[in-house]
Amino acid sequence: MRxxxxxxxPGDGIGKEVMPEGIRVLERAASLYGFTIAQKWQDFxxxxxxxxxxxxxxxxxxxxxxxxxxxxxxxxxxxNTVPDHVSLWGSLLQFRREYDQYVNLRPVRLMPGxxxxxxxxxxxxxxxxxVRENTEGEYSSVGGKMFPGTDREIVIQETVMTRHGTDRVxxxxxxxxxxxxxxxxxxATKSNGIAITMPWWDxxxxxxxxxxxxxxxxxxxxxxLTAQFVLNPDRFDVVVASNLFGDILSxxxxxxxxxxxxxxxxxxxxxGTHPSLFEPVHGSxxxxxxxxxxxxxxxxxxxAMMLEHLGEADAAAAIMxxxxxxxxxxxxxxxxxxxxxxxxxxxxxxxxxx
Amino acid sequence: MRxxxxxxxPGDGIGKEVMPEGIRVLERAASLYGFTIAQKWQDFxxxxxxxxxxxxxxxxxxxxxxxxxxxxxxxxxxxNTVPDHVSLWGSLLQFRREYDQYVNLRPVRLMPGxxxxxxxxxxxxxxxxxVRENTEGEYSSVGGKMFPGTDREIVIQETVMTRHGTDRVxxxxxxxxxxxxxxxxxxATKSNGIAITMPWWDxxxxxxxxxxxxxxxxxxxxxxLTAQFVLNPDRFDVVVASNLFGDILSxxxxxxxxxxxxxxxxxxxxxGTHPSLFEPVHGSxxxxxxxxxxxxxxxxxxxAMMLEHLGEADAAAAIMxxxxxxxxxxxxxxxxxxxxxxxxxxxxxxxxxx
Ligand SMILES: CC(C)[C@H](C(=O)O)[C@@H](O)C(=O)O
Ligand SMILES: CC(C)[C@H](C(=O)O)[C@@H](O)C(=O)O
Numbered sequence: 001m002r003x004x005x006x007x008x009x010p011g012d013g014i015g016k017e018v019m020p021e022g023i024r025v026l027e028r029a030a031s032l033y034g035f036t037i038a039q040k041w042q043d044f045x046x047x048x049x050x051x052x053x054x055x056x057x058x059x060x061x062x063x064x065x066x067x068x069x070x071x072x073x074x075x076x077x078x079x080n081t082v083p084d085h086v087s088l089w090g091s092l093l094q095f096r097r098e099y100d101q102y103v104n105l106r107p108v109r110l111m112p113g114x115x116x117x118x119x120x121x122x123x124x125x126x127x128x129x130x131v132r133e134n135t136e137g138e139y140s141s142v143g144g145k146m147f148p149g150t151d152r153e154i155v156i157q158e159t160v161m162t163r164h165g166t167d168r169v170x171x172x173x174x175x176x177x178x179x180x181x182x183x184x185x186x187x188a189t190k191s192n193g194i195a196i197t198m199p200w201w202d203x204x205x206x207x208x209x210x211x212x213x214x215x216x217x218x219x220x221x222x223x224x225l226t227a228q229f230v231l232n233p234d235r236f237d238v239v240v241a242s243n244l245f246g247d248i249l250s251x252x253x254x255x256x257x258x259x260x261x262x263x264x265x266x267x268x269x270x271x272g273t274h275p276s277l278f279e280p281v282h283g284s285x286x287x288x289x290x291x292x293x294x295x296x297x298x299x300x301x302x303x304a305m306m307l308e309h310l311g312e313a314d315a316a317a318a319i320m321x322x323x324x325x326x327x328x329x330x331x332x333x334x335x336x337x338x339x340x341x342x343x344x345x346x347x348x349x350x351x352x353x354x
Numbered sequence: 355m356r357x358x359x360x361x362x363x364p365g366d367g368i369g370k371e372v373m374p375e376g377i378r379v380l381e382r383a384a385s386l387y388g389f390t391i392a393q394k395w396q397d398f399x400x401x402x403x404x405x406x407x408x409x410x411x412x413x414x415x416x417x418x419x420x421x422x423x424x425x426x427x428x429x430x431x432x433x434n435t436v437p438d439h440v441s442l443w444g445s446l447l448q449f450r451r452e453y454d455q456y457v458n459l460r461p462v463r464l465m466p467g468x469x470x471x472x473x474x475x476x477x478x479x480x481x482x483x484x485v486r487e488n489t490e491g492e493y494s495s496v497g498g499k500m501f502p503g504t505d506r507e508i509v510i511q512e513t514v515m516t517r518h519g520t521d522r523v524x525x526x527x528x529x530x531x532x533x534x535x536x537x538x539x540x541x542a543t544k545s546n547g548i549a550i551t552m553p554w555w556d557x558x559x560x561x562x563x564x565x566x567x568x569x570x571x572x573x574x575x576x577x578x579l580t581a582q583f584v585l586n587p588d589r590f591d592v593v594v595a596s597n598l599f600g601d602i603l604s605x606x607x608x609x610x611x612x613x614x615x616x617x618x619x620x621x622x623x624x625x626g627t628h629p630s631l632f633e634p635v636h637g638s639x640x641x642x643x644x645x646x647x648x649x650x651x652x653x654x655x656x657x658a659m660m661l662e663h664l665g666e667a668d669a670a671a672a673i674m675x676x677x678x679x680x681x682x683x684x685x686x687x688x689x690x691x692x693x694x695x696x697x698x699x700x701x702x703x704x705x706x707x708x
Contacts, residue, residue: 139549157551162507193442223604256584
C-alpha cells in the first residue's frame with residue numbers, strides 16, 4: 001500500500017469551495033488506484049486567520065505543516081480586508097520561497113467543452129507548458145522609497161536574478177522539452193528594453209541549450225510573445241520565463257484556451273528537499289465567492305498534477321479523462337462554461353466519471 | 355499657410371520600406387488640406403550607421419535634428435549585426451528619454467478588413483487606448499552584476515519610479531478618458547507580487563482619480579489583465595500602465611485586433627518642450643525586410659497621429675478614412691492581411707483614396 005500525507009490549505013473565497021471537490025476526487029482516485037491520502041487541514045494562510053492574529057500564518061507554520069508529501073492549496077487573498085501584497089507575501093509567496101519551489105509549472109491546453117476565444121482552434125491544437133521561475137527575479141522585496149510623501153518621491157524595486165536560480169529553472173525546461181515530441185523551448189525575454197538582467201538571461205539560455213543537442217530553442221520579447229500566444233498558440237511546446245513574465249504568460253495562455261477557471265499549477269521543488277505545492281491558477285474570486293458556483297476543475301486538475309508528482313501517473317491520467325468527460329457535458333459543467341452544474345455537482349460528476 | 359518641419363528617420367529593415375509610403379500619404383494630405391511639410395531626413399539611428407561609426411547616432415544628434423515640429427520614425431534594430439539592447443538604447447529609447455516623451459500612446463482598434471483572431475468580434479467592438487509611461491520604470495539602466503562568470507553570479511536591475519514621472523502620465527490618461535464617451539481608466543498593476551513599486555503605483559492612481567470626479571477607474575493585475583484583453587476587450591476605454599506593462603499591453607492589444615502590422619504609436623511630450631515622435635508599433639522585421647511586402651499601414655496611421663498632434667485633425671481623420679477604405683479591399687491590402695498588394699501599391703492606394 002502506498003500511503004501519502006498531504007497538507008490541505010483551502011485559503012480564502014472560492015478556495016474554500018473548490019477544495020472539497022479536489023479532495024473528493026483525490027479520495028476516489030486513492031480508493032480506485034490502491035493508495036491512501038492522509039490529510040492534514042490547516043486553518044492558516046488565509047485572511048480569516050489574519051483577522052484573528054494579525055498575520056497570515058503562525059510563526060511556527062513550518063513545524064505545523066511538518067513534512068507532508070505535498071501541499072494542496074486553494075486560493076488566497078481577500079483584498080477588502082487585507083491588501084493583496086500582505087496576504088500573498090505572507091502565505092503563498094512565502095511557501096514558494098521558503099520551500100524553494102523554484103519551478104512553477106502550468107499547462108496550456110485547449111480542453112473539450114471549454115469555448116475557445118480564438119477563431120478556429122480545436123482541442124489538440126494548443127498544448128504546451130509554461131515553466132516559470134518561482135523564487136526570485138522581479139518578485140523581490142529589495143528596494144524602498146526616497147523622499148516619501150513629497151514631490152521628489154522616488155520608489156525603487158530591484159529585480160534580482162542569480163545564476164543558481166536561473167540555470168536550474170532553464171534546466172528543468174530543457175529537460176521537460178526533451179521528453180516531449182516537439183522538443184522545443186521558447187524563452188521569454190525583453191533584452192531589447194530591460195538592458196541588464198534580460199541580455200544576461202538570454203546568455204544563460206544559450207549556455208544551457210548547449211547541453212541539449214536534441215532540443216531546439218528560440219526566444220521572443222515578452223511584448224511580441226503575448227501577441228504570439230493569441231495569433232499562433234500552436235507554435236509553442238515549452239515556454240520558459242522569469243517570475244513576472246511567467247506569471248503573465250500563465251494567465252494569458254489559459255485565457256487563450258478559454259478560461260483560467262480550469263487551469264492548474266504546480267509549485268515544484270524538483271530536488272525533493274521540500275514539499276511541492278499544487279493550486280489552481282485562479283484566485284479567491286471575491287465577486288463569486290460564497291455562491292457555490294465556482295468551477296472546481298482548476299482544483300481537480302491540480303490534484304491530478306499532484307498525483308503525477310507523487311508517482312501516481314495512472315490515477316492522474318484517469319482524473320484527466322474524467323475531467324474531459326465532464327467538461328464535454330453542458331449539464332455537468334459550471335455556469336462560467338455555460339453549463340448547469342454548481343461547484344459540488346461538477347465535482348461529484350468528475351468523481352463519478354472516475 | 356501652415357508650415358511644419360519634420361525629422362524623418364527610416365531606421366532599419368522594413369522601416370526603410372514603409373517610410374516612403376508614410377511620406378507619400380503625408381504629402382498628399384498636405385496638398386489637399388493646405389499645409390506644408392518640410393522634411394529633414396536623417397541617416398542615423400540605424401544599424402547601417404552603427405556599422406560605419408560604431409555607434410547608433412552622432413554625438414551631436416540633437417543639434418542635427420534641431421527643432422522639428424515632430425519626428426517621423428520607421429523601425430530600428432538589426433539583431434544579426436547589432437544586439438537589440440545596443441541599437442535600441444542608442445536610438446529610440448534615447449529619444450524617448452532625452453526628449454522627455456513621457457507618454458507612449460497607442461490605439462487598440464478593430465479595423466475593417468483586418469481578420470480578428472477573437473471569436474465574434476466586429477469592427478466597433480474594440481476601441482481603446484493604451485497610455486504607457488515612456489521614460490522610467492522597469493526600463494532603467496541602473497543595476498549590475500556581482501561575481502560575474504562564476505556560479506555565484508548575481509544580476510540586479512532596478513525599476514525606478516518617480517512621483518513626477520508617474521503622476522504626469524496618470525494625469526494624461528485621466529485627461530484623455532475625460533474627453534471620451536465612457537470616461538473610464540483601467541490601471542495595470544501587479545501590487546500583489548511586485549511589492550514595493552506597484553502598491554505605490556496603485557496609491558498614485560487613487561490620488562489622481564480624486565481630481566476627476568466624472569471619470570471612473572479600476573485596476574487589474576497585469577497577469578489577469580492580459581487575460582481580459584483576450585476574453586473581454588470591449589471592456590476597456592483608457593488603459594494606463596508602467597513602461598514594461600504598457601509595452602506588453604500595446605503589443606497584445608493590437609494582436610487581439612488582428613495584427614501589430616497596422617498599429618501606430620505616438621511618443622509624446624505633452625508639454626511641447628521637445629518634439630514628439632511617431633512610429634509604427636512593429637519592428638524592423640528582418641524576416642521580411644527587403645522584399646517590398648511589408649504592410650505600410652502602421653507607418654501611415656502614425657502619420658495620422660502625428661498630424662492630429664500638430665493640430666491638423668481634418669487631415670488626420672481623412673487619412674484614417676482612406677486607411678479604412680483600403681483595408682476593406684483585398685486587392686489593395688498587403689499579403690499579411692491576405693491581400694494582393696505590395697508595400698508601394700498599398701501606400702499608393704491610400705494616398706489615392708484621400
Ligand atoms: C524595441 C523595444 C525596445 C520597444 C520597447 O520595448 O519599448 C518596442 O517594443 C516598443 O514597444 O516600442
Ligand atoms: C497572487 C499572485 C501573487 C500570484 C503571482 O503573481 O505569482 C498569482 O498571480 C499566481 O500566478 O500564482
